[in-house]
Amino acid sequence: MIIAVIGDVVARAGREALDLYIPKLKEKYSIDGLIINGENLSGGFGISKKIFEEITDKHHIDAITLGNHWHKNRDVYHLGYENEKLVFPGNAWNLKKKNISAKVITLKNGNKLGVINVLGQVFMHPENDSPFLQIKKCLEELSVKAILVDIHCEATSEKQAIAWGFAEQVSFVYGTHSHVPTLDHRILKSHTGFVTDLGMTGSYDSVIGMDIKAAVKRFEGDSSSKYKPAQDNLWMPTILCELDHHSGVCISLKRLVFTDSGVKEWDPAF
Ligand SMILES: [Fe+2]
Numbered sequence: 460m461i462i463a464v465i466g467d468v469v470a471r472a473g474r475e476a477l478d479l480y481i482p483k484l485k486e487k488y489s490i491d492g493l494i495i496n497g498e499n500l501s502g503g504f505g506i507s508k509k510i511f512e513e514i515t516d517k518h519h520i521d522a523i524t525l526g527n528h529w530h531k532n533r534d535v536y537h538l539g540y541e542n543e544k545l546v547f548p549g550n551a552w553n554l555k556k557k558n559i560s561a562k563v564i565t566l567k568n569g570n571k572l573g574v575i576n577v578l579g580q581v582f583m584h585p586e587n588d589s590p591f592l593q594i595k596k597c598l599e600e601l602s603v604k605a606i607l608v609d610i611h612c613e614a615t616s617e618k619q620a621i622a623w624g625f626a627e628q629v630s631f632v633y634g635t636h637s638h639v640p641t642l643d644h645r646i647l648k649s650h651t652g653f654v655t656d657l658g659m660t661g662s663y664d665s666v667i668g669m670d671i672k673a674a675v676k677r678f679e680g681d682s683s684s685k686y687k688p689a690q691d692n693l694w695m696p697t698i699l700c701e702l703d704h705h706s707g708v709c710i711s712l713k714r715l716v717f718t719d720s721g722v723k724e725w726d727p728a729f
Pocket residue numbers: 467498499526636637638
């Protein structure tokens with residue numbers, strides 16, 4: 460089966476990019492499931508109930524993972540920890556609820572897929588629990604072989620270490636949070652797909668999704684300059700992960716990038 464995975468969808472521009480490009484994705488590729496990271500869906504920070512309901516319904520999204528901004532819109536509490544499509548980073552300093560980092564979803568073809576979401580520790584909140592221990596706990600609870608893991612981390616080294624640490628145990632480990640798509644997608648030990656970061660969906664002409672002028676001012680030292688989401692030139696970086704749902708083996712990965720001039724594809728370099 461083929462699962463399309465999309466990283467941090469940022470604000471209105473991100474939602475508009477989904478509206479533009481998901482129909483094109485589904486028209487060109489046969490997909491069995493669609494998973495996105497939704498920590499930036501609502502104004503760039505968090506997820507609202509209205510947006511959750513609108514986009515899951517419109518695009519038939521199977522699961523939404525979150526990140527360090529999971530709590531920035533209080534509506535998330537109305538959606539609830541037990542929401543079957545929402546996967547929380549349960550090792551976050553402000554969560555520490557061990558049973559919400561993994562969900563098993565049933566795809567439209569009837570196949571079951573485990574989805575795990577964890578936060579990193581390096582250059583992130585010092586009180587986040589270990590992502591390694593969190594994933595181990597999740598794997599003890601899951602009874603399926605096909606498992607995707609969203610590792611929401613700042614450090615590329617931590618992402619690679621987690622992926623190698625769980626090679627042959629899960630189907631696909633993918634990074635989110637840094638908002639920059641990487642082209643290092645590969646299959647580890649002939650079993651586990653990996654990419655350092657899926658990249659953000661939203662405005663291409665931006666600083667990781669935020670307005671360029673506001674971000675430049677802020678980095679120049681003007682702390683009164685507030686981040687606001689950018690809107691121009693939409694793109695949607697995506698990875699297609701083909702996996703065997705009985706064994707959990709990742710068969711192939713393909714990097715796609717949708718822009719207004721079409722879609723580009725890249726196979727792994729090796
Ligand atoms: Fe993000």
